Amino acid sequence: MTKLRVGVGVVAIFVLVAVFAPLLAPYGPNSQNLLNRLAGPSPAHLLGTDAAGRDVLSRLFYGARVDLPVALIAVAIPALLGTCLGLLAGWYGRFVQSAVMRTADLVLAFPVYVLVLALVAALGPGARSIIIATALVDWVIYARLVRAEVLQVKGRDYIAAARAGGLPARRILPRHILPNVLAQPLVYMMSDVVILILALSSLSFLGVGVPPPTAEWGVMIAEAEPFLRVRPWLILPPGLTIVLAGIGFSMVGDGLADRYRR
């Protein structure tokens, strides 16, 4: 239970920072001071400045406004899509199931990152491409999860009772099946946010994600990398931020899983 609380707390802090970044950040994300480049931490710049003389702390705050929404949207779309397809596949079986599951197998046959990278490269860099690319790949996991759950729930007597009551599938699926299978995709979504934050920053690091100079955690790591030997502390703030966000969402997911398993 404490796991869930701590996780929710961490995530809440990230959300608040993202929402109130303009108020919290001491400087603008792109306001440069070329006379004060690569400075170490000081009262004026708590986390120092980067190669362009921009305040690292401010960029971290503004980065949350890019990473979090993009990651959340990039998770929500495939989760929604996959859940719907999984529901249909599990309920109708036969042709629908074959169609959905064989398509899923097809997607799974490719390594996830390679596929996303290829899609992003084809669509052109940017957050929109990343969202589209993950939606095309990630729905598979939700569809498989939900289908397996539906197959189980479908055999329960309360579903038989709902059918005996003459309810049509369009009523049974959303009202009787969905609430009983929702726990699994919900828990997975939390881990998925972590994966997506990592994917987003990796892609940005590789230069196919969010284009610089946007304040984004992966971009910041990429920009700090050339100075790894001379200014090692530059890479730590964005790196640790990603780790912390990952831990926060993971703990929420873990806590939810514990809760549903009871």
Added chain:
Amino acid sequence: MVVDGVSLEVHRGECLGLVGESGAGKSLTLRAAIGLLPPGVRAVGGELRLSGAPYRASRTRGREIGMVFQEPTAALNPLMRVGELIKEGLRSRGLKGRGAERKVIGLMREAGITDPERRARSWPHELSGGQRQRVAIAMALAAEPSVLLCDEPTTALDVTVQERILELLDRLRVQRDLAIVFVTHDLAVTARVSQRLAVMYAGRVVESGPTDQLLNAPQHPYTARLLACLPLVDRKRQLLEIPGAPPDPSAYPAGCRFHPRCTHARSDCTDAPYVLDGTQPGRQSACIHWAGLQDQLERESS
């Protein structure tokens, strides 16, 4: 073929008991009638008639035919409040909103649920087993069915609660002129609720007739053996189990399917064709030696 050649008939205001061991095909027969066969089981033939007219199970569900399940806990969606659950059953009749809510309370009262206004807001897990089964019955009644299929509705309940539920079903049968098919493996229960009885063994009906006649003078050795398994307070005798186990549906014995376990079996039982023959008005037996059975049973018990 797990179940075949089963033909049942039930009239309004009548309760037909369907008894037999586990795996005899009672529940499958019942579920076939409402088109809710479990995954992997298919109806390959047969006919359903309602008031003489053929019907499709998928069309009649929630209108003419309702069903009550064995495990009330499993039959109530854990994530819906009791009132909502019953209201779902009213949808097939187009009842929504305020009218539906009044009707829900009415149904709960009819099913003998005390304090229905408060109970309608309860979650299924907050109720006792008997209350849950009453909710399940109210759900089945919501569609105003003329036929109620009961799949061992009292098996999961303790004896006092069981009796209350049986009373309730009896009352509903009379008040609503319901036709009830009551599946059970408990002869005492069926003696209590049903007017007619059909005994199933290995996917077939082996004997049927009025409950009292059938229990007092069975015309099939299987029925006789089932009765011998019942403990009776007023009669001192040894309890006899039926030797062996019911056959596997993939390997039913030839001839009379009961003959390997039957103490009365003769050589011609191994290739006896299955015919459910009339023996007396209203009674049928599938035993080719039914005529001599009663004498043999009396000789045995004396």
